[in-house]
Amino acid sequence: MSARPQKPFLRIVLLAACVSALSACGIVPEKETISIYAPETKVQVDPSWPTVRWQLQIPRPYASDLLDSPRIVVRPEDGELQVYHGATWAGPAPDLVQDAVLGAFEDSGRIPGVSRRGAGVSGDYELMLDLRRFDSDYAGGKVPNAEVEIVAKLLDMRNSTVISTRKLHKSVPANGTAIGDVSKAIGVALNDAVQELVGWTLVEGQKYDANKPVAATPSKSKR
Numbered sequence: 001m002s003a004r005p006q007k008p009f010l011r012i013v014l015l016a017a018c019v020s021a022l023s024a025c026g027i028v029p030e031k032e033t034i035s036i037y038a039p040e041t042k043v044q045v046d047p048s049w050p051t052v053r054w055q056l057q058i059p060r061p062y063a064s065d066l067l068d069s070p071r072i073v074v075r076p077e078d079g080e081l082q083v084y085h086g087a088t089w090a091g092p093a094p095d096l097v098q099d100a101v102l103g104a105f106e107d108s109g110r111i112p113g114v115s116r117r118g119a120g121v122s123g124d125y126e127l128m129l130d131l132r133r134f135d136s137d138y139a140g141g142k143v144p145n146a147e148v149e150i151v152a153k154l155l156d157m158r159n160s161t162v163i164s165t166r167k168l169h170k171s172v173p174a175n176g177t178a179i180g181d182v183s184k185a186i187g188v189a190l191n192d193a194v195q196e197l198v199g200w201t202l203v204e205g206q207k208y209d210a211n212k213p214v215a216a217t218p219s220k221s222k223r
Contacts, residue, residue, distance in 0.1 A: 035179065037072070038090040039187030043104040043195045050206040055113035057123030057157070058102055061094040061150070063131040068092050072179065072186075073135035074144065081135075087179045093134040097150070097190065101129070104194045110202055125163070125205055128153045134190075136174060136182045146172045146185035148193050154204055156212075164204040168193045 066073060066081060070088040075081060089096060098116065105114040115121035133149035148170045154163040170192040174185035 035087045036090050037183040039096060039190050041100040041191040041194055043198055045108050046199055049110050049199050049202050051110045052202055052206050054124035054209055056111060057115055057117050057126045058098060059117040059128060061097050061129035061131045063094045067131055067134050068094055075135060075137040084179050094131055097131055100190055100194050104198045108198055123157055126155045126157050127201055143177060144174050146174060146189040148189040150193055152197055154201055163208045166200050168196050
C-alpha cells in the first residue's frame with residue numbers, strides 16, 4: 001500500500017502536539033472573565049406632571065450598530081471609539097433604554113396604559129426614540145464623563161403626525177476610571193434623561209390631546 005494517506009494523519013498529530021505544548025507554556029490565553037452591568041434608574045414623580053387619559057406605545061429605540069449591542073463604549077480621545085474589554089451591559093443599549101422608559105411611565109401612575117410596540121395593546125400616541133450617545137468620554141481629561149443623548153418624537157398614531165420633538169443630552173462625571181464607576185455614571189445620566197423625557201411626554205401629549213379637534217358624529221337622517 002502507498003504511504004501517502006498517512007501524511008494528513010501525521011500533520012494532525014503534529015498540530016495537536018504543538019497546541020498542547022503552547023497551552024502548557026501558557027501562550028494560549030485562558031477564557032476571559034466577563035463582568036455584566038445594568039444601569040439602575042428610578043424616576044421621581046414631579047407633582048406638576050399631568051394625569052392623562054390616553055395610552056402610549058414605545059417602539060424599540062433606534063441606535064447605530066456600535067450602540068446596538070451589549071458592548072460598553074468609551075471615547076479615549078476625540079474621534080476615537082473603543083469598547084471596554086471584559087465588561088458588557090446586561091443587554092443591548094436600546095433595550096436598556098426602552099426598559100427604563102417603560103418602567104418610568106408605569107411607576108409614575110400618571111398614564112393608564114403604556115406598552116412596547118407589538119405587545120398587543122393599542123396606543124393613542126407613540127414615543128419614538130433615537131439613541132445618539134450611551135458612552136463614556138474622556139474629552140481630554142483624566143476621568144471620563146458619562147454621556148447619554150436621546151432624540152424623542154411624540155406621534156399621533158391615528159395620522160402619524162409629529163406632535164413634538166425634544167433632544168435630551170445628559171453628562172455626568174464618573175467617580176473614577178474603573179468600569180464600575182463608569183457604569184454607575186451612565187446609569188445616573190440615563191435616569192436624568194428618562195426623568196425629563198417622561199415629564200415632557202406627559203405635558204406635550206396632554207396639551208395636544210386637550211386641543212385636538214373632536215371627530216364629528218354622523219347625524220341620523222330624518223324620514
